[in-house]
Amino acid sequence: MAFVAAALGALPQALVPAPVRWGIAGALALAVLGRECGLWSFPVPENGRLVPERVQHLKEWGALQFGFEMGTGMRTYSPSALPHLVLLAIVLVVPFPAAFAAGLGFALGRLAMPLLSNAWSDDGAWTAVWARAEKVVRPILAVTCVGSLTALVLS
């Protein structure tokens, strides 16, 4: 997905003046930052349904398909707008090679959650831990994401 966004982004990054692209990206970043901090809310595109459990048992590639659909967000919920912001940043302002780093980072971030959940305990307590920490963690992650993208553009 990062590659597709980077390839699509070649056109606006070549044709649209940088200050215009920075302005659009900055406005989007502020909107998403406020959303993640709970200042306002707006819907983001999402395929709001879960991957059926039977997909895991489809021949030998079922587990891979399940992981792909869930990991990439193709068939799952999107509780955060940060992935949408990163995708738009790749189209508008992120240099082509860095798009792959962003894609790798997204995969690692997605992977961290089930790993931490499994390591925490096997009684489902992670969900309660996340629910308690969410109000603090979401703004920190939003500041991290927006700050990193800002520094990337300014450098």
Next chain:
Amino acid sequence: MRARWALHPLTVSVVLLLVGGLGAVSALVTTRDLAAAGAVLLLALVAGAAAGFANSGST
């Protein structure tokens, strides 16, 4: 005994924030091309990781 604080979502988010801050400082102050390119890749990696972690919710 497992150090559960290291597995806490707050720990992960603070680590990402610190690494992002380090990358930002490196990207903005370095004068060497290679270091600047590395810092840009690191910043993109951190931005993506923060988005991926935030998007995972509780699962």
